[in-house]
Amino acid sequence: QLQLQESGPGLVKPSETLSLTCTVSGDSISSSNYYWGWIRQPPGKGLEWIGSIHYSGSTHYNSSLKGRAVISVDTSKNQFSLRLTSVTAADTAVYYCARPDSGTYLGAAFDFWGQGTKVTASS
């Protein structure tokens, strides 16, 4: 069974860079034709897609983040990561990594989710 686990600092100072990693077990990113995604949820608010990456390295981002997000993949560790630069209080959220199962196209619904990691942007 596929499992995803987010990890990273729970506290980031404003203007600094948020870095999170998603460790995958039960599937190999390098042989998986799916788009792996990052999604976040600010306190009391709805879900927001951040971006997705394919094992080939193809990436897609939410334009609302204005180029601050970078997603990369490390196939040797079976992990993919998120870097979000110049964070502000508005980036405070629970961050999830996820993967579809119902389709290999970009936009396929996310079947598998990590448990989420809470990140607070504060000095």
Added chain:
Amino acid sequence: QSALTQPRSVSGSPGQSVTISCTGTSSDVGNYNYVSWYRQHPGGAPKLMIYEVSKRPSGVPDRFSGSKSGNTASLTISGLQAEDEADYSCCSYAGSYTPYVFGTGTKVTVL
């Protein structure tokens, strides 16, 4: 790209049916059959309940059904159970530059 519009809350008694709407535009819900629905219990991760408008992943009870008409998608929960009390979010494809647009979320209360 704006978030899809959902009612803040809906409620029903056990055994009843409730329907949650998800209103978008002709650029998202109205133009693609890629609407999905997620259930989320407090403190938990989202769980996929419906994908591609009306398909159920393995293990999701047939009490959950999805549909779409024009720019509005709907999730119906029949035979409401206590475990259905949760937040529900819709999501739609809106093109290759915006593959995921989520809804504002709806809290379902079982009376």
